[in-house]
Structures are given as structure tokens and as C-alpha cells.
Amino acid sequence: xxxxxxxxxxxxxxxxxxxxxxxxxxxxxxxxxxxxxxxxxxxxxxxxxxxxxxxxxxxxxxxxxxxxxxxxxxxxxxxxxxxxxxxxxxxxxxxxxxxxxxxxxxxxxxxxxxxxxxxxxxxxxxxxxxxxxxxxxxxxxxxxxxxxxxxxxxxxxxxxxxxxxxxxxxxxxxxxxxxxxxxxxxxxxxxxxxxxxxxxxxxxxxxxxxxxxxxxxxxxxxxxxxxxxxxxxxxxxxxxxxxx
Amino acid sequence: xxxxxxxxxxxxxxxxxxxxxxxxxxxxxxxxxxxxxxxxxxxxxxxxxxxxxxxxxxxxxxxxxxxxxxxxxxxxxxxxxxxxxxxxxxxxxxxxxxxxxxxxxxxxxxxxxxxxxxxxxxxxxxxxxxxxxxxxxxxxxxxxxxxxxxxxxxxxxxxxxxxxxxxxxxxxxxxxxxxxxxxxxxxxxxxxxxxxxxxxxxxxxxxxxxxxxxxxxxxxxxxxxxxxxxxxxxxxxxxxxxxxxxxxxxxxxxxxxxxxxxxxxxxxxxxxxxxxxxxxxxxxxxxxxxxxxxxxxxxxxxxxxxxxxxxxxxxxxxxxxxxxxxxxxxxxxxx
Numbered sequence: 001x002x003x004x005x006x007x008x009x010x011x012x013x014x015x016x017x018x019x020x021x022x023x024x025x026x027x028x029x030x031x032x033x034x035x036x037x038x039x040x041x042x043x044x045x046x047x048x049x050x051x052x053x054x055x056x057x058x059x060x061x062x063x064x065x066x067x068x069x070x071x072x073x074x075x076x077x078x079x080x081x082x083x084x085x086x087x088x089x090x091x092x093x094x095x096x097x098x099x100x101x102x103x104x105x106x107x108x109x110x111x112x113x114x115x116x117x118x119x120x121x122x123x124x125x126x127x128x129x130x131x132x133x134x135x136x137x138x139x140x141x142x143x144x145x146x147x148x149x150x151x152x153x154x155x156x157x158x159x160x161x162x163x164x165x166x167x168x169x170x171x172x173x174x175x176x177x178x179x180x181x182x183x184x185x186x187x188x189x190x191x192x193x194x195x196x197x198x199x200x201x202x203x204x205x206x207x208x209x210x211x212x213x214x215x216x217x218x219x220x221x222x223x224x225x226x227x228x229x230x231x232x233x234x235x236x237x238x239x240x241x242x243x244x
Numbered sequence: 245x246x247x248x249x250x251x252x253x254x255x256x257x258x259x260x261x262x263x264x265x266x267x268x269x270x271x272x273x274x275x276x277x278x279x280x281x282x283x284x285x286x287x288x289x290x291x292x293x294x295x296x297x298x299x300x301x302x303x304x305x306x307x308x309x310x311x312x313x314x315x316x317x318x319x320x321x322x323x324x325x326x327x328x329x330x331x332x333x334x335x336x337x338x339x340x341x342x343x344x345x346x347x348x349x350x351x352x353x354x355x356x357x358x359x360x361x362x363x364x365x366x367x368x369x370x371x372x373x374x375x376x377x378x379x380x381x382x383x384x385x386x387x388x389x390x391x392x393x394x395x396x397x398x399x400x401x402x403x404x405x406x407x408x409x410x411x412x413x414x415x416x417x418x419x420x421x422x423x424x425x426x427x428x429x430x431x432x433x434x435x436x437x438x439x440x441x442x443x444x445x446x447x448x449x450x451x452x453x454x455x456x457x458x459x460x461x462x463x464x465x466x467x468x469x470x471x472x473x474x475x476x477x478x479x480x481x482x483x484x485x486x487x488x489x490x491x492x493x494x495x496x497x498x499x500x501x502x503x504x505x506x507x508x509x510x511x512x513x514x515x516x517x518x519x520x521x522x523x524x525x526x527x528x529x530x531x532x533x534x535x536x537x538x539x540x541x542x543x544x545x546x547x548x549x550x551x552x553x554x555x556x557x558x559x560x561x562x563x564x565x566x567x568x569x570x571x572x573x574x575x576x577x578x579x
Binding site: 022023027028030033036037038041044045046064067071072074075076077078079080081112113115131134135136137170171 | 271272273275276280282283284290292293294295297300303304305306307308309310311312314315317318343344347348350351354508509510511512513514515516517
């Protein structure tokens with residue numbers, strides 16, 4: 001994320017130029033330190049935002065995420081919540097091979113004590129990042145690599161106008177990315193697809209073949225997730241598919 | 245701010261409450277194993293939480309030192325004069341073989357962090373000894389890290405331990421750079437409540453060797469040498485026994501953790517919330533299709549922005565957006 005390159009996906013480009021090399025800096029390649037040092041930085045009142053450059057390399061840091069970061073608040077009886085954000089470029093695009101393409105959300109969402117967001121648009125990324133910043137708990141921000149710069153065809157909608165400075169999305173609030181026609185819903189010929197991240201675009205593109213019959217619910221955050229909205233829309237359709 | 249320490253500063257009462265998980269245990273409210281201190285009191289050294297996994301405290305503790313250093317760089321720290329904060333990472337000799345130790349010490353050396361790795365070397369991990377598990381001691385290992393200065397001491401001698409730590413702490417307070425103190429100590433009892441003391445020693449000779457290095461008789465001798473009378477020493481011992489006995493009885497009587505509090509503190513409450521009464525979602529999504537705006541009011545309240553912020557954003561049931569400072573173009577472009 002340092003000034004020269006700004007991250008392998010340029011996801012921190014211009015940050016170091018704006019805020020200086022003492023606030024935006026590279027570490028050695030040591031994922032355990034990247035993740036685990038946030039426990040200490042948070043303890044002295046800082047808000048560390050750190051990144052592992054591919055989801056595949058969250059594993060060398062998983063020990064710290066699981067053993068120290070996620071447990072600190074509960075096992076200290078609420079005295080030491082760890083306020084940190086872990087940015088993780090995730091998912092497959094192009095030809096990354098088996099160790100540059102992984103999806104890790106099935107593991108990360110099962111760690112009690114960690115919140116997990118997975119935005120599907122630039123605007124949601126901003127809104128969720130701000131929520132993560134003000135949250136006193138650890139947040140893993142999963143960012144699909146194919147959505148950076150809308151690199152994959154069919155993901156143009158991920159590119160949005162930047163919302164203003166007050167824009168913020170609380171965790172656990174989904175959005176309806178595509179509505180179905182009431183006519184189809186009434187006839188029982190519609191379906192609800194619950195998805196997130198890149199799944200929103202897979203579903204949107206597939207929905208073109210079933211015009212008006214598909215409603216797409218974008219969860220936006222996986223822990224916590226929007227039970228209310230999912231149940232409400234599932235009841236309306238009586239048919240649901242979960243896509244990841 | 246009080247300097248940060250990772251070292252244990254258990255008072256007897258704390259030890260007692262933590263040994264028998266009780267609701268008033270100041271470390272965890274009865275949630276964790278004994279000898280796992282964490283404290284965040286204004287009038288004491290801070291002790292962040294640490295797990296049982298050996299060596300895993302090195303990185304979080306080094307993170308504390310990095311945080312302090314960053315605050316100093318950015319002028320976010322208070323002015324302490326010569327009394328700058330110091331971080332102590334307490335660690336055992338066997339934990340020093342963990343890979344994460346290298347990551348922590350790499351950063352301490354690279355960034356010249358104000359941290360002291362205090363290694364208590366009793367020659368044993370939970371079930372294996374130093375001959376089986378390592379090629380060098382902690383001070384020798386630290387030689388691989390440029391600009392981490394080391395001290396090796398006999399940790400059973402109080403005056404040597406105290407004076408060395410004082411010198412090192414004073415130096416780190418002034419010079420803001422990392423140290424490792426390697427203290428040789430005996431394994432007097434057992435590693436943990438699950439392992440018996442005699443499992444570590446096979447004959448009388450080994451027991452006698454460990455006992456010969458017991459720091460307590462040495463401390464008594466040092467006190468005598470310093471002119472403290474046997475009567476005074478005995479009075480101190482009796483006082484200590486009385487405190488432990490009274491704390492022990494108090495801990496036994498203390499309230500157990502409550503079942504209905506089991507799920508508390510998985511997360512700290514976030515200031516980002518929404519006021520549901522402002523949302524029209526209960527009417528269902530279709531009501532809003534023709535452009536009637538449905539909004540959650542999201543509020544944040546923190547010290548930097550008194551009164552918080554109010555944000556109008558899209559709720560789950562409508563396509564439309566509205567922002568506090570209107571950007572009318574957004575409504576369509578964001579669909």
C-alpha cells in the first residue's frame with residue numbers, strides 16, 4: 001500500500017501521497033504481524049486499517065485473527081475490543097491460479113467476534129468502510145478483485161459516483177439490487193436470489209434471461225447479515241436461491 | 245497514560261478470583277483460564293488480552309510498541325519528559341521457538357520500537373526440554389536481529405533482576421529502542437494444573453538441582469545481608485499468608501458467572517446505528533416504487549463530532565437515494 005505502488009491492485013493509490021509515509025506504509029511480508037499488530041495499535045487508541053494482498057494469504061495471519069483479534073473483547077469481558085479493519089482482495093479473475101483466486105468467506109464468517117463485509121459497488125465499499133472505521137470491533141472487508149475498476153465484463157454497475165462525506169451503511173442492512181415484477185410474484189413464477197459481491201453481477205446477468213422474474217438481494221455484510229430483509233423477501237417469493 | 249506492560253502484575257486477590265472462575269474476576273469475568281491477565285484500569289499498567297497459544301503475545305505486544313511509536317511520530321502522544329511509555333513482552337524460553345517471534349522481532353528491530361522482550365528461561369516447555377527443542381537460547385537467537393540489545397541475567401537473584409530491568413527500562417524510556425532480557429530460572433513446580441511436578445524430574449538429583457536455584461531462599465538471604473532482621477522477615481511472611489488466606493476464602497464465596505451473561509461481549513456496541521421508526525419499510529417495497537423516498541436515519545455519535553451525523557441512505561426496499569447535501573444525480577446513476 002506504500003507510496004510507490006499503492007498496493008498490488010492500486011487499492012491504496014494516492015493515499016500515501018495524501019497522508020504521508022508514516023501513516024500509509026508497507027510492512028515486510030508477514031501476515032501474522034499485519035493482522036496481529038492491530039491488537040496492540042488498537043489498545044493504544046489507534047484505528048489500524050491493514051491489508052493482506054490476496055485472500056489466499058490470509059491463512060498465515062489467520063492464527064492472529066482467530067486466537068487474538070476475535071477473542072480479545074469476549075475473553076477480556078469487554079475491556080479490550082480490537083478496533084481494526086482488514087482489507088482482503090478476494091475471488092478469482094483472469095488467471096490467478098489456485099493461490100491467487102480463493103474465496104475465504106466460508107471460514108472467516110465462522111469466526112465468532114469478527115464482522116465481515118463484502119460490498120458489490122464502489123459506493124457500498126465507502127459506506128461499509130466508514131461503518132467499519134467507527135465500529136469498535138474487528139471487521140474483515142472482502143473486496144472482489146474483479147470489481148476493482150470493473151475489470152470483468154458485466155460488472156460496470158460496480159462503478160458508482162462517490163457518495164458524499166456523510167454516507168455510511170450500517171452492517172446488517174442488505175439492499176435489493178434488482179426487483180421482480182409483482183405480476184410474476186403473484187403468479188408464483190418469481191425467485192429471490194440472495195447473494196453478495198461478485199455474485200450480484202453473476203445473478204444480474206443471468207436474470208436478463210428471465211425478465212421480471214428475478215429479485216436479487218445483495219447482503220452487503222455477511223456478519224451480521226440482514227435476517228429481516230431476507231425473510232421478508234423470501235416470504236414474498238416463496239422461492240429462494242443463495243448464490244456465492 | 246500509564247506505561248503499557250504485558251508482564252503479569254497480579255495481586256493475590258486477582259490470582260484467587262482468576263483461578264476459580266468467578267463473576268468478579270477482573271481479567272475476564274470468569275471466562276478464561278487462570279494466569280491469563282488482562283487489565284484496562286486508569287491507575288495501573290495496561291495489560292491487553294492474550295490467548296493461551298504460546299508466543300502469540302509477541303506480535304500484539306509489538307503492535308502496542310508500534311502504536312506508541314506512531315503516536316510519537318504524529319505528535320499524538322502526551323508529553324512525559326523522561327518517563328515515556330515502555331512495553332514489556334513477557335515470554336517463556338520455549339515460546340521463543342515459535343515462528344511469529346521472528347515477525348515481531350523483525351519489526352521491533354526495523355522500526356526501533358520501545359519494547360522489552362523479557363524471557364523467562366526454565367528450560368522446559370509443557371512437555372519437552374531445551375535439549376530436545378532448540379539450538380540456542382533466546383539471547384543468542386536475538387543476535388540475528390540487528391539493533392536489538394540483549395542482557396542475560398540469573399533470574400533467581402532479586403537484586404540482579406531488579407537492577408537490570410531498571411537499567412533497561414530507563415534506557416528504553418529515553419532512547420526508544422528494543423531490548424531482550426534473557427533470565428535463567430528453575431522450573432520449581434509444574435507447567436500447568438494438568439501436569440504433575442514429578443513428571444519433569446526423574447530422580448532426587450534433578451529435584452535437588454531445581455530446588456538449589458529456588459529464588460525465595462536467595463531473596464531471604466539478600467534481605468538479611470541488607471540488614472533486615474529475622475523477626476521482620478517473619479512478620480512479612482505472616483502478613484502475606486494472612487492476605488492469601490483471606491483472599492482465598494473471599495474467592496471461594498464469590499458469585500459464579502451468570503448464565504444469562506454468557507453471550508455478552510462478543511462484540512462491543514457500535515455507535516453506527518439506525519432509527520427504525522424513520523423507515524417506511526414495514527409498508528413493503530412496492531409502496532415505494534414511484535419515487536417516494538424511504539430512509540433510514542443512520543447516526544454516529546463520537547467525541548470528534550458532537551451531536552453525531554445524520555445520514556439519509558437507501559433502505560432495503562427502494563432504489564432511491566437521498567443525501568444530506570443533495571446530489572440529485574445520484575438517484576438514477578446508482579440504480
